[in-house]
Amino acid sequence: MDYKIGTNYNGFVLVREENIKEVNSIARIFEHEKTGARLLHMENDDTNKVFSIGFKTPPEDSTGVMHILEHSVLCGSRKFPTKEPFVELVKGSLNTFLNAMTFSDKTIYPIASQNEKDFFNLMDVYLDAVFYPNIYKTKEILMQEGWHYDLEKKEDELTYKGVVYNEM
Structure with missing residues (x-):
């Protein structure tokens, strides 16, 4: 899936995306629009x-x-x-x-x-x-x-x- 900063995904807005070389992952931080809850999504081959x-x-x-x-x-x-x-x-x-x-x-x-x-x-x-x-x-x-x-x-x-x- 191609994620874009500022886009809403099921009530969560993508606020940051970063490549973490040490763990071979793409880290994404989302924020829930209604509650402010934060979600960290790590994409890798594990x-x-x-x-x-x-x-x-x-x-x-x-x-x-x-x-x-x-x-x-x-x-x-x-x-x-x-x-x-x-x-x-x-x-x-x-x-x-x-x-x-x-x-x-x-x-x-x-x-x-x-x-x-x-x-x-x-x-x-x-x-x-x-x-x-x-x-x-x-x-x-x-x-x-x-x-x-x-x-x-x-x-x-x-x-x-x-x-x-x-x-x-």
């Missing part, structure tokens, strides 16, 4: 199809809530209401990368696959997860992913558990 959506998530404190949110949005969504859709994806996907990461000021959800149909399926699941997570309907999701008290038997001591708590 067989991997890669997509990532990212959000600025500057923390207000050191509670780890942004990392908890990263995990929580991956616990089902409007179109994929199962408890752990990503565990199911891994079982049948041809992905070459599937993860999510929280940094000190941003959270990203990258995926990659060499199979086009699989790639678009993964992208559909991730986009639905980040824009329509079940955390709005089920408050316990946020609680389970951060930390919670656990008691196996009533004579046991109360312990802390949680996915993010265990990672930290």
